[in-house]
Amino acid sequence: MMTATANVKTLKIDGRDFSAREDETILDVARENDIFIPRLCELEGLSTVGACRLCIVEVKGSNRLPASCVTRVEEGMEVTTTSERLQRYRKGIVELLFTERNHICSVCVSNGHCELQTMAQKLDITHIHYPYRFPQAPVDASHDRFVIDHNRCILCTRCVRVCEEIEGAHTWDVMGRGIDCQVITDLNQPWGSSDTCTGCGKCVQVCPTGALFEKGRSVAEMEKRRDFLPYLQLMRGEHE
Amino acid sequence: MTPEELEQIANDEREAQAGIPQKVKVCVAAGCLSCQSQAVKEALDKEVTRRGPVAHCKIKGVGCMGLCAEGPLVSTSDGTLYKRVAASDAVALLDGLEQGPVERLLCPTDVPFFQRQQKIVLENSGVIDPERIEEYIAASGYRALLHALTEMTPVEVIAEIVKSGLRGRGGAGYPTGLKWSTVSKAVGTQKYVICNADEGDPGAFMDRSVLESDPHRVLEGMLVAAYAVGASEGYIYVRAEYPLAIKRLKIAIRQAEKLGLLGSNICGTHFSFRVELRLGAGAFVCGEETALIASIEGKRGTPRPRPPYPAIEGLLGQPTLINNVETFANIPPIVRNGGDWYAAIGTEKSKGTKVFALAGRVQNTGLVEVPMGITLREMVFEIGGGIPEGRQFKAVQTGGPSGGCLPAECLDMPVDYESLARAGSIMGSGGMIVMDESSCMVDVAKYFMDFCMTESCGKCIPCRVGTYQMHRLLDTITKLHATPQDVALLEELCDLVKNTSLCGLGQSAPNPVLSTLRYFADEYKGHIERNRCVAGVCGKGTE
Numbered sequence: 001m002m003t004a005t006a007n008v009k010t011l012k013i014d015g016r017d018f019s020a021r022e023d024e025t026i027l028d029v030a031r032e033n034d035i036f037i038p039r040l041c042e043l044e045g046l047s048t049v050g051a052c053r054l055c056i057v058e059v060k061g062s063n064r065l066p067a068s069c070v071t072r073v074e075e076g077m078e079v080t081t082t083s084e085r086l087q088r089y090r091k092g093i094v095e096l097l098f099t100e101r102n103h104i105c106s107v108c109v110s111n112g113h114c115e116l117q118t119m120a121q122k123l124d125i126t127h128i129h130y131p132y133r134f135p136q137a138p139v140d141a142s143h144d145r146f147v148i149d150h151n152r153c154i155l156c157t158r159c160v161r162v163c164e165e166i167e168g169a170h171t172w173d174v175m176g177r178g179i180d181c182q183v184i185t186d187l188n189q190p191w192g193s194s195d196t197c198t199g200c201g202k203c204v205q206v207c208p209t210g211a212l213f214e215k216g217r218s219v220a221e222m223e224k225r226r227d228f229l230p231y232l233q234l235m236r237g238e239h240e
Numbered sequence: 241m242t243p244e245e246l247e248q249i250a251n252d253e254r255e256a257q258a259g260i261p262q263k264v265k266v267c268v269a270a271g272c273l274s275c276q277s278q279a280v281k282e283a284l285d286k287e288v289t290r291r292g293p294v295a296h297c298k299i300k301g302v303g304c305m306g307l308c309a310e311g312p313l314v315s316t317s318d319g320t321l322y323k324r325v326a327a328s329d330a331v332a333l334l335d336g337l338e339q340g341p342v343e344r345l346l347c348p349t350d351v352p353f354f355q356r357q358q359k360i361v362l363e364n365s366g367v368i369d370p371e372r373i374e375e376y377i378a379a380s381g382y383r384a385l386l387h388a389l390t391e392m393t394p395v396e397v398i399a400e401i402v403k404s405g406l407r408g409r410g411g412a413g414y415p416t417g418l419k420w421s422t423v424s425k426a427v428g429t430q431k432y433v434i435c436n437a438d439e440g441d442p443g444a445f446m447d448r449s450v451l452e453s454d455p456h457r458v459l460e461g462m463l464v465a466a467y468a469v470g471a472s473e474g475y476i477y478v479r480a481e482y483p484l485a486i487k488r489l490k491i492a493i494r495q496a497e498k499l500g501l502l503g504s505n506i507c508g509t510h511f512s513f514r515v516e517l518r519l520g521a522g523a524f525v526c527g528e529e530t531a532l533i534a535s536i537e538g539k540r541g542t543p544r545p546r547p548p549y550p551a552i553e554g555l556l557g558q559p560t561l562i563n564n565v566e567t568f569a570n571i572p573p574i575v576r577n578g579g580d581w582y583a584a585i586g587t588e589k590s591k592g593t594k595v596f597a598l599a600g601r602v603q604n605t606g607l608v609e610v611p612m613g614i615t616l617r618e619m620v621f622e623i624g625g626g627i628p629e630g631r632q633f634k635a636v637q638t639g640g641p642s643g644g645c646l647p648a649e650c651l652d653m654p655v656d657y658e659s660l661a662r663a664g665s666i667m668g669s670g671g672m673i674v675m676d677e678s679s680c681m682v683d684v685a686k687y688f689m690d691f692c693m694t695e696s697c698g699k700c701i702p703c704r705v706g707t708y709q710m711h712r713l714l715d716t717i718t719k720l721h722a723t724p725q726d727v728a729l730l731e732e733l734c735d736l737v738k739n740t741s742l743c744g745l746g747q748s749a750p751n752p753v754l755s756t757l758r759y760f761a762d763e764y765k766g767h768i769e770r771n772r773c774v775a776g777v778c779g780k781g782t783e
Contacts, residue, residue, distance in 0.1 A: 050545040051700045053740045065739055070545040092736045096705035130709050130729065155698065174540065174698070177523070179708045181698030 011077040026068035041156040045229035102151040109222035110210030142192030153211035159203035253378035268301035277312035283327035303453020305366035308606035323347035352622040365453035373495035376456040384575035397468040403579025405591030410564030413657040426559035431471035437478035440524040441640025443599040444671030447565035451485035455492035461568030479520040524695035543743035586612035590656035600673040617651040631676040639668025642748035644755025680777035681760040686714035688752035703746030706737035720779040
């Protein structure tokens, strides 16, 4: 939100000059100016967690690669969003995601509408050179209208955030550690028996992959509708 | 409480102590307790009671004396140290007070293990009863707090810490004075001081020992810090696996509150400070400051990107000072003796002393405190007493799962933050594991990678999946099935995970692999090209 005292900073992104409010992130400025920075966990309208690490950028004078979704602009900052090194890391990260669970596009409800698939195409990933894990991940179809297929989950936690921040239900959360992490409903009960789920379906619509989908959709039929997010954000912003 | 009243308590205690001609101190810290020192203490107590007033002797439970390998340890007022004492030795020990030391239990104290140490943090460990505040006060305890409260401004306290050159003892070595100054200047309605006692490196027990042996020292350090930065509430985040440390901290907090050294209007000033304990539920990553804060807030213990740093936006969004146990334990002597005194110890950039938990293949395993700048060779061969059974030194691992393995070529390197970092390891919290030729360095790297993999919180992809993949590759190598391609993949993953992970756990997880690849490349080669593990550790049962 714009505050009365917000200062304006100027910075360079990919050699071009921009101005930004001091409370904006590098990603905010890039998005505003149609500079594409890859990302999977960030979604406009939700809080940022800096977890997928795809939106890392290079900042002149620093060896670190900050995540642009959580890094505020600074005066005189010189940001590079694409370089051979960044692309190599981004490719590596997306490849790791593909090896983690069972992402089989040809039988996925989200085939053709999947952010992970699109990201792989954008990053020119033609093959995965790390070995696949092929875990036995569960599918929970106990809900009347929705299904969660953990085989396709990338743990971006958008469902967790939208449920807590927008719907206010906090049905979703994460359990476990490391490679064993899994999103859960309530205290790891079947989704269909959840007391807190309002059945709003926001989690399904923000899910970047086919992990969360509506029942009755077949291969490639699940298209996500996210118009509600900027709309809700706008409406709530006006009232608060 | 005024300085005069504090002095009165100290004098009373010293007089009471002087009235007892003989004191027998039994170590009741975790190391010795695990080899039945409690039974030794009870047997001694019983024998003293049986002998009645003629014994002129008091049995006292004290904190860690350092040489944990030889426990249970018992010391007497004249400085005699006994090792491997059993309950059945009680009669002989008490007779020995009159008739001269018991030869068969004697532990020599004129050896480098004791002589080369310089104790600041551990000055009271093994000397005072950790469950009695009077003994701490008699050993100059809380004098630094009263001095700071009555004669120094917060700015002066911070200036003294800056002058001391003290750096964070938790691992990263951030200048403590700078951190304090940042928190003191940060704007917030409420500020917090947090003591990080979530010590989790394998083989490390420095903080545990300090908390079990001298808990008031940590409280005093926190109180001085709170006064300096303007905080009125504090937390000690201690792992639940340390029940004795928790018990003694609780006793210490209660005692300090009773004397008005903790609570509202401390010592009649406007300064108030409350401390609460928070128990960690067994996650290594909660030692990372932002994850620790999340855990205190009751959330899932996962780190968040920094900046903003906790000094600006920490617990509940307020400016928060987080320091490690050992850092706080250094504060009272710095305030008592001045920053210049502390800065005179150590090297140019690493001041003071550091406590190390010496473990693995050395004669004298235990807890030691040495001035910064001592060489690794002195640590391993003089203080540690060398490698047992005439074996060869192979490597020393410093810094736990975030650190690295240093070979014999590095033995003459001084132990300070910069030198260790240059060599590809880190100071870390003070774990030091010595290995001989019976350890396979690939297997060691795999052990630490397994640790990082299971302790990864799972939030960011490089750490969550990258550590899994690196562990899998190391596992293939130790099964002698790997190809040169696997090492190339391993190196690539090290680079990826190091540079793209969200927090320190992921960023440093490749260090054990990178350092062993750098110094022990031949061993990797042997596993791959000759299907052979020189240490004979790997490949068993897979032929």
